[in-house]
Amino acid sequence: MPMRPLPDLASLSLAEIAQLMEEDRLPPVERWNPTHCGDSGMTILRDGRWLHEGAPITRESMVRLFSTILRREPDGSYVLVTPVEKLSIAVEDAPFLASELRVEGEGTESRLIFRLNTGDLVLADAGHPLRFEKGPDGPLPYLQVRGGMDARIARPVYYELVERALAREGQDPIPGVWSAGSFFPLDAA
Structure with missing residues (x-):
């Protein structure tokens, strides 16, 4: 191939x-x-x-x-x-790394497309949710990719997500981002 x-x-x-x-x-x-x-x-x-x-x-x-x-x-x-x-x-952690982010649209109409270190493109949506876990040095962000496998979101990409959430502060009850009609809170569960 x-x-x-x-x-x-x-x-x-x-x-x-x-x-x-x-x-x-x-x-x-x-x-x-x-x-x-x-x-x-x-x-x-x-x-x-x-x-x-x-x-x-x-x-x-x-x-x-x-x-x-x-x-x-x-x-x-x-x-x-x-x-x-x-x-x-x-x-060691997750098999993929989300190393690049492309954003289309604003607010609830946003689409967050991630490029993985393998070249795959993944749209964050209900079937590929973002999640944030508590880590020793702060939140650990992940994107579900396929078949129970995740991509850890690289730190620079995570900062882009945080900037988007902060820009929306006051518009949503908790800080988070929208993608493909789904809301993803940036708090670690």
Whole structure:
């Protein structure tokens, strides 16, 4: 499966983003149930970097390819799965990192589109909610991506969300952001 270059998110219209999201079809990993074969020797670090046997995977296309066969198991573990093999992969926090934000519209009509470190585009909505957990150094922001997997929102992107929430202060009962008709409070539960 050839990987196309990542477009500049800021230069795309909402219609172009929607078309790209529609074109990015993922393999049906939820339907593949081969016998567990072992460990991949891979780890996804908290900062979104992928390692193999302790060495960084530096080819973006390899990370993007592996991310398409990543699945979260019912016990909370992660595997790389194909129709014939299933290998464990260690994940320190969340398997994805939301590293870029594109905003369309204002108020309740806003759409927040996130680019992940794998190149995937995700629209925050009822099916892909934002959530904030309490962490030792402040809130830990996450975006639900797919199949029970999350993207941790990078700190600069989180600050963009906070700026949007503060700009709306007084308009909503609690600070938060709107996207695709859903309201996401910025408080950590």
